[in-house]
Amino acid sequence: MVWPAESLSTRHETKNNKLSKKVLFLFYLNRVLSSWGDRTWQFAVGIYLIKLLPGSFFLQGIQGIGTSVAIILFTPIIGRWIERANRLTEGRVLISLTNGSAFISSTCVALYFLRDHFSANIAKIITQVCPLGLLIFSISAKLWSTSYTIALEKDWTIALATEGNELSNVNAMLRRIDLFCKIISPFTVGVFMTYAEIVTAIFLAAWNVFCALIVVIILKCIYYTGPNTIRMPKIQSDEDEKNEKKEKKFFDLHAFKIYAKQFFIPGLSYSLINYMTVLGLDSIAVGYLITEGVEASTVGTFSLISAVVGMLGTFCFPKMVEKLKLRKTGLIAYLLVIIPLTLCLAIFITPPIFLETKIFGIKLNIMLFLLGLIISRFGMWIADLTINQLIQTETSEPAVVGGVQTSLNKVMNLAKFFLVTAMPKVSTYWILVLISYAASCISVLFFAFFALRRKHKPGDVNTNVL
Numbered sequence: 172m173v174w175p176a177e178s179l180s181t182r183h184e185t186k187n188n189k190l191s192k193k194v195l196f197l198f199y200l201n202r203v204l205s206s207w208g209d210r211t212w213q214f215a216v217g218i219y220l221i222k223l224l225p226g227s228f229f230l231q232g233i234q235g236i237g238t239s240v241a242i243i244l245f246t247p248i249i250g251r252w253i254e255r256a257n258r259l260t261e262g263r264v265l266i267s268l269t270n271g272s273a274f275i276s277s278t279c280v281a282l283y284f285l286r287d288h289f290s291a292n293i294a295k296i297i298t299q300v301c302p303l304g305l306l307i308f309s310i311s312a313k314l315w316s317t318s319y320t321i322a323l324e325k326d327w328t329i330a331l332a333t334e335g336n337e338l339s340n341v342n343a344m345l346r347r348i349d350l351f352c353k354i355i356s357p358f359t360v361g362v363f364m365t366y367a368e369i370v371t372a373i374f375l376a377a378w379n380v381f382c383a384l385i386v387v388i389i390l391k392c393i394y395y396t397g398p399n400t401i402r403m404p405k406i407q408s409d410e411d412e413k414n415e416k417k418e419k420k421f422f423d424l425h426a427f428k429i430y431a432k433q434f435f436i437p438g439l440s441y442s443l444i445n446y447m448t449v450l451g452l453d454s455i456a457v458g459y460l461i462t463e464g465v466e467a468s469t470v471g472t473f474s475l476i477s478a479v480v481g482m483l484g485t486f487c488f489p490k491m492v493e494k495l496k497l498r499k500t501g502l503i504a505y506l507l508v509i510i511p512l513t514l515c516l517a518i519f520i521t522p523p524i525f526l527e528t529k530i531f532g533i534k535l536n537i538m539l540f541l542l543g544l545i546i547s548r549f550g551m552w553i554a555d556l557t558i559n560q561l562i563q564t565e566t567s568e569p570a571v572v573g574g575v576q577t578s579l580n581k582v583m584n585l586a587k588f589f590l591v592t593a594m595p596k597v598s599t600y601w602i603l604v605l606i607s608y609a610a611s612c613i614s615v616l617f618f619a620f621f622a623l624r625r626k627h628k629p630g631d632v633n634t635n636v637l
Contacts, residue, residue, distance in 0.1 A: 190331055190332060190333070190337060190397070190398055191396075191397075193396070194331070194393055194396055194397045194398075195331075195341070197389050197392055197393050198327070198331060198341075198393055199344060199345075199348060200389060201323075201386055201389045201390065201393070202323065202345050202348045202349070203348055203352070204382050204385060204386050204389075205266065205269075205316075205319060205320075205323075205382075205386060206348055206349045206352040207352045207356050207382075208269075208270065208273065208378065208379060208382050209269070209316045209320075209352075210349075210352045210353050210356040211352075211356040211359070211360050211375070211378075212273045212276075212277075212309075212312060212375060212379070213313065214356065214360050215360050215371070215372075215375060216234070216276070216305070216309045219280050219305065219372075220234060220305070220306075220309075222368070223280075223283065223301075223302045223305065224302070230302070230306060233306060234306055234309055234310060235588065236585070236588075237306070237310045238309075238310045238313045238314070238581075239581040239582075239584055239585045240581075240585075241310055241311075241313075241314045242313070242314055242317055242577055242578060242581045243578040243581045243582055243585075244578075245314060245318075246314075246317060246318060246321065246574040246575070246577045246578050247426035247427065247430075247571065247574040247575045247578055248426070248574075249318045249321070249574055250318075250321060250325075250426060250568075250570045250571040250572070250573055250574025250575065251425070251426055251568075251570075251571050251574070253318070253321060253322050253325070253326055253570035253571075253574075254326075254405060254568050254570045254571055255405060256405075257404075258322075258326060258327060258330065258394060258401060258402075259390060259391065259394045261322050261326070262319075262322060262323075262327070262386075262387075262390040262394075263387050263390065265315055265318050265319040265322055266319055266383055266386045266387060266390070267383055267387070268311070268315040269312055269315040269316045269318075269319050269383075270312075270379040270380065270382055270383035270386075271379075271383070272308045272309075272311040272312035272315060273308070273309075273312040273375070273376075273379040274376050274379040274380055275304065275308045276304070276305050276308040276309045276312060277372050277373070277375040277376035277379065278372075278376050279300075279301040279302075279304035279305040279308070280301070280305055280372040281369060281372040281373050281376060282297050282301050283297060283298070283301040283302065283305075284368055284369045284372065285369060286298060286301075317577055318574075321570055321573045321574055321577065322570065323345070324342070324345065324559055324563075324573065325562060325563060325569035325570045325572075325573040326569065326570050327393075327401070328341055328342065328345070328563065329563050329569060330398070330400045330401045330403070331393075331397055331398060331400070331401055333398065333400055336489055336492065336493055338560060338563065338564070339488065339489040339492045339493070339556075339560065340489050342488075342556050342559055342560055342563075343485045343486065343488045343489050343556060344485075346485045346552060346555065346556055347482055347485045347486075350478055350481055350482050350485070350552070351482070353478065354475060354478045426571045426574060426575050427575055429566075429567070429568055429571055429572060429575075430571070430572050430575035430576070430579075433565070433566045433567065433572060434561070434562065434565070434566055434572050434575075434576070436617050436618075436620060436621045437501075437558060437561055437617070437618055437621045438558070438572075438575075438576050438579055439579065439614075439617055440505070440613075440614040440615070440617035440618040440621070441554065441555075441558045441576070441580075441614070441618075442576075442579045442580050442582070442583040442614075443583065443610045443611065443613060443614035443617070444505065444508060444509075444551075444554065444610070444611045444614035444615070445551060445554070445555065445580070446580045446581075446583035446584045446587065447583040447584075447586055447587055447607070447610045448587065448607035448610060448611060449587065449591070449600075449603045449604060449607050450512055450515055450543070450544060450547070450604065450607045450608065450611070451544065451551075452470075452473065452474050452477055452544055455591055455603075456544065457470055458597075459597060459600050460537065460541075462597045463534065463537050464534075465533060465537065469533070473541055473544075473545060476545055477544065477545045477548045478548070480545055480546065480548045480549050481548035481549065481551065481552040482552070483549060484504075484548070484549040484550065484551070484552035484553045484556075485552055485553075485556065487549075487553065488500070488552075488553050488556045488557075491503070491553065492560075497557060497560055497561060497564070498557075498561075498621070498622040499622065500553065500557055501553075501554060501557035501558070501561070501618060501622060502618060502619055502622040502623070503550075503553075504550045504551075504553035504554035504557055505550065505554055505614065505615045505618050505619070506550070506615065507547070507549055507550025507553065508547045508550035508551050508554060508611065508615075509547075509611050509612060509615050511542070511543045511544075511545075511546035511547040511550070512543050512544075512547050512608060512611055513543065513608075514539045514540065514542055514543030514546075515539075515540050515543040515544065515604055515608065516604065516605075516608060517535075517536045517539035517540055517543075518536050518537065518539075518540045518600075518601055518604060519601035519604070519605075558576075562576065587607075590603060590606065591603065
């Protein structure tokens with residue numbers, strides 16, 4: 172799709188800064204396609220890795236550590252590139268790298284399952300190379316997918332949503348879309364993989380190529396038909412240019428300096444409460460619940476309920492920001508997380524007399540634990556939206572700060588897994604719960620300090636933050 176020069180010039184002159192419903196629809200469609208592909212592929216990778224090396228979580232561990240390290244090291248650098256790059260260029264490059272990596276990974280899986288149809292020598296090469304290819308390119312896909320999300324949320328969204336409460340509404344809708352894809356896409360892939368692993372791998376490879384082409388076309392339509400702000404060149408200060416020339420290094424120290432100066436306290440609070448924790452329905456909590464006798468189908472049902480509760484939070488977020496402003500909304504969200512999480516302490520403080528009490532076939536202390544996790548998702552998703560919008564509105568370089576924030580999140584995630592590795596037994600899970608709860612309490616104090624003490628600075632992108 173190529174726009175004639177005359178048409179584009181006229182379009183620039185006549186187009187105002189209004190965000191039309193058509194552009195908004197295309198932006199949401201773009202999010203659906205990218206999020207669906209990301210959630211689908213990440214779920215499939217976990218299953219394929221265990222099938223490539225049955226009976227061992229070694230490949231999953233390597234993939235998790237490799238992904239975390241890659242994101243920690245490279246997202247600040249990519250964030251600085253996003254701050255300078257043309258928006259259409261950054262979108263094309265990042266979605267191509269994301270889906271290209273997923274395509275290669277899917278191809279490796281398909282070849283591995285079809286290896287018996289090749290000669291003995293080729294089959295031997297496939298057996299040795301394809302698992303490594305899947306590992307490397309699945310890490311690459313996650314890195315570029317994370318970077319594309321940063322570009323959408325910390326750059327495109329800010330340029331598109333410039334009036335009134337548009338930013339809050341768009342942010343909330345993007346989270347709803349992501350949450351919906353998180354619920355539905357794993358189920359879809361799981362059904363397909365139950366019957367046809369090879370066909371699923373081939374389908375995922377083809378889907379990633381098709382999806383990349385569609386997303387690139389959508390981005391081009393948004394870029395040329397959206398508000399003038401989406402086409403405006405990005406402003407880079409003289410100080411930024413000097414720092415860029417001085418610090419073109421593998422490790423982008425300047426990005427971390429910006430983050431430390433502008434967003435360290437709220438960013439650290441978010442990483443502690445959402446990543447340095449086992450108090451979520453992740454693989455660790457699910458493993459604990461299964462060990463405690465909760466049926467897998469029941470865990471799945473509670474996961475679905477948890478996602479629905481989180482989605483309700485995204486609907487409440489815009490109204491809360493409108494009435495309370497952003498920082499107060501964030502503080503309330505943190506409290507809505509920590510108060511329900513107190514129920515999770517029931518797994519080790521429930522009086523012995525109640526240990527045999529069951530509700531719907533589930534022990535009372537486990538039911539309280541589950542209720543705490545589920546109810547806390549309401550506040551957690553509001554807190555997530557708050558942090559995202561604070562980065563957009565209260566930092567001078569949102570993409571840079573967003574990149575460093577992603578790195579800090581991964582650092583905390585790594586710390587959590589190191590603790591789990593150090594205390595792998597189910598009997599010590601209560602210690603992990605206690606550490607997680609303490610980290611969450613500290614995070615609330617950090618955010619309260621930020622929300623109640625920090626003054627609003629003139630020149631913020633959005634004044635709707637106090």
